[in-house]
Amino acid sequence: MSEALLSPAFALTPTPVQLAQHVSEALGREVYVKRDDQTHPAYGGNKARKLSMLLAEARARRATDLVLVGAAGSNHVLATTVHGRALGFAVTAFVVPRPHSPEAEESLRAAAALGCRLVPTRSEWTAVPRLAHELLRLRLRGRRPWFIPPGGSSSLGAVGYVRAVEELARQRANGELPWPDVMVCVLGSGGMLAGLAAGVRAVGLPCRVVGVGVWSAWAANRMALTWMARRTLALANEPGRDSPYAPPELEVDLSQLGAGYGHPTEAALEAQALFARDGVVLDTTYTAKAAAGLMALARADPRPRRFLFWHSLSSAPLEPLLGSGELPEPQVLALLR
Numbered sequence: 648m649s650e651a652l653l654s655p656a657f658a659l660t661p662t663p664v665q666l667a668q669h670v671s672e673a674l675g676r677e678v679y680v681k682r683d684d685q686t687h688p689a690y691g692g693n694k695a696r697k698l699s700m701l702l703a704e705a706r707a708r709r710a711t712d713l714v715l716v717g718a719a720g721s722n723h724v725l726a727t728t729v730h731g732r733a734l735g736f737a738v739t740a741f742v743v744p745r746p747h748s749p750e751a752e753e754s755l756r757a758a759a760a761l762g763c764r765l766v767p768t769r770s771e772w773t774a775v776p777r778l779a780h781e782l783l784r785l786r787l788r789g790r791r792p793w794f795i796p797p798g799g800s801s802s803l804g805a806v807g808y809v810r811a812v813e814e815l816a817r818q819r820a821n822g823e824l825p826w827p828d829v830m831v832c833v834l835g836s837g838g839m840l841a842g843l844a845a846g847v848r849a850v851g852l853p854c855r856v857v858g859v860g861v862w863s864a865w866a867a868n869r870m871a872l873t874w875m876a877r878r879t880l881a882l883a884n885e886p887g888r889d890s891p892y893a894p895p896e897l898e899v900d901l902s903q904l905g906a907g908y909g910h911p912t913e914a915a916l917e918a919q920a921l922f923a924r925d926g927v928v929l930d931t932t933y934t935a936k937a938a939a940g941l942m943a944l945a946r947a948d949p950r951p952r953r954f955l956f957w958h959s960l961s962s963a964p965l966e967p968l969l970g971s972g973e974l975p976e977p978q979v980l981a982l983l984r
């Protein structure tokens with residue numbers, strides 16, 4: 648059994664659940680928010696849950712270096728840097744271009760300040776041979792590199808979200824919320840969606856699980872994600888025990904992509920304004936698009952009475968991370984266009 652399953656790399660707080668009063672009134676349903684923006688005080692959001700599993704595995708394999716690919720200024724690169732550096736790993740990220748936003752620039756600056764080695768790369772495809780070369784180069788230097796999957800989305804990373812649903816089931820048992828009819832989350836690289844679908848099966852409480860795509864249509868393949876959810880559930884299951892579970896099911900909603908990754912939509916801006924009235928701060932790249940998906944679902948279908956929105960963007964302030972460390976190289980900053 649993987650060490651990560653027994654002992655995550657760092658502690659996560661059970662995140663609060665909040666009834667979003669204004670959103671609920673506007674939609675005529677109960678809308679709850681699972682505040683995964685608060686998973687960790689240094690840097691939270693959904694990446695922390697996945698990394699608590701992935702970094703435990705890297706530690707168990709005695710890795711020295713983490714190597715990854717991500718968009719410049721992405722939450723994935725910053726989260727891996729924050730939690731990886733705290734555990735003593737060196738971090739190298741091959742970063743690809745994305746649209747400029749003040750948040751992306753701040754995130755890129757924070758990753759550089761924390762000592763992430765940022766290597767500019769034209770696209771995910773050109774990153775592949777460079778990454779293979781980097782892994783070899785590190786090995787030849789006597790280091791033990793460990794590859795972190797894109798977005799932290801592997802079956803092991805997704806087990807972090809099985810644990811999150813187990814946490815939610817305990818909160819239900821404590822009377823903190825009624826069980827939702829539908830859960831909605833962002834769908835980027837898919838680990839969160841796959842983990843939630845597996846988690847819903849693991850706790851045995853029925854609920855639709857919907858991922859709202861923000862990245863690209865080809866990455867949001869329902870069959871592939873269902874396969875990842877199955878593998879995640881098998882991994883999260885106790886070893887040697889035959890699985891009593893029905894196969895996980897998940898839904899993919901691509902209606903909110905708009906002009907593509909990082910481009911805001913009207914619906915996302917509307918969702919951002921509405922959720923802000925309940926004190927829930929959303930960004931237009933990820934979380935506001937998913938919230939727009941939830942609103943569209945509620946408006947189109949009068950049946951579900953209770954929705955749960957997984958808020959996956961860290962709300963920890965970035966200023967303490969900026970410190971007096973390195974600045975990103977000009978060619979790295981130029982990736983934000």
Ligand SMILES: Cc1ncc(COP(=O)(O)O)c(C=O)c1O
Binds near residue numbers: 934
């Ligand atoms: C804030 C935020 N929410 C959600 C996601 C998507 O999660 P996943 O990659 O597991 O689909 C991301 C991915 O980068 C993200 O940064």
